[in-house]
Amino acid sequence: MRRETEAGGPHAGGAGGSRAGGPGAEGLGAREALAPDERWPAVLVAGAPELSARLLAEVFGPLLALAPAERALLVGTLDAWLECGGSVGRAAVRLRCHRNTVFNRLRRLERLTSRSLSHPCELVETVLALEALRWSAGRG
Numbered sequence: 001m002r003r004e005t006e007a008g009g010p011h012a013g014g015a016g017g018s019r020a021g022g023p024g025a026e027g028l029g030a031r032e033a034l035a036p037d038e039r040w041p042a043v044l045v046a047g048a049p050e051l052s053a054r055l056l057a058e059v060f061g062p063l064l065a066l067a068p069a070e071r072a073l074l075v076g077t078l079d080a081w082l083e084c085g086g087s088v089g090r091a092a093v094r095l096r097c098h099r100n101t102v103f104n105r106l107r108r109l110e111r112l113t114s115r116s117l118s119h120p121c122e123l124v125e126t127v128l129a130l131e132a133l134r135w136s137a138g139r140g
Contacts, residue, residue, distance in 0.1 A: 045131040052132040059129035062112040074112075077105040078130060081117075 045052045056064075063071055077095060081102065084090035088106070092099040106117060113129075115122040 041127050041131040042135065045128060045135050049135075052128075052135060055125070055129055056132040056136060059113055059115060059125050060133060063109065066112075074105055074109045075130070075133065077102055078109055078126070081106060082127065082130075086117075 045055075063074060066074070077091065080091040080094045081088065084094060088099050088102045092102045095102065110116055113126060115126050117123050117126065
């Protein structure tokens with residue numbers, strides 16, 4: 001998953017696709033332009049802010065109640081795991097921790113969200129909630 005932002009980092013985008021004029025971009029303003037062919041979940045979240053807020057509260061509600069540092073640790077682990085194509089081993093290397101630490105954090109996230117990362121529909125909800133969290137943080 002790639003996002004074009006002003007700064008670099010794991011979501012810095014690449015070439016290709018339509019830019020600021022694409023679907024969903026109008027809801028983002030100058031903050032960031034999404035290429036729908038690269039970031040469909042983000043485009044969907046930005047295009048339906050009311051539903052995104054409901055999804056965020058429903059899926060990540062207990063996660064949002066955690067202390068900010070603890071929440072950031074779990075969200076960062078989820079993000080790394082997703083960026084690594086669901087590979088716990090590669091996520092562990094990226095996070096510079098043991099693979100069992102990644103497993104434990106993901107299991108904790110599953111317990112908090114009541115969503116299994118191994119069930120496709122629940123994974124989609126989790127990914128969309130993650131995008132809603134990013135989008136709401138960018139607006140706030």
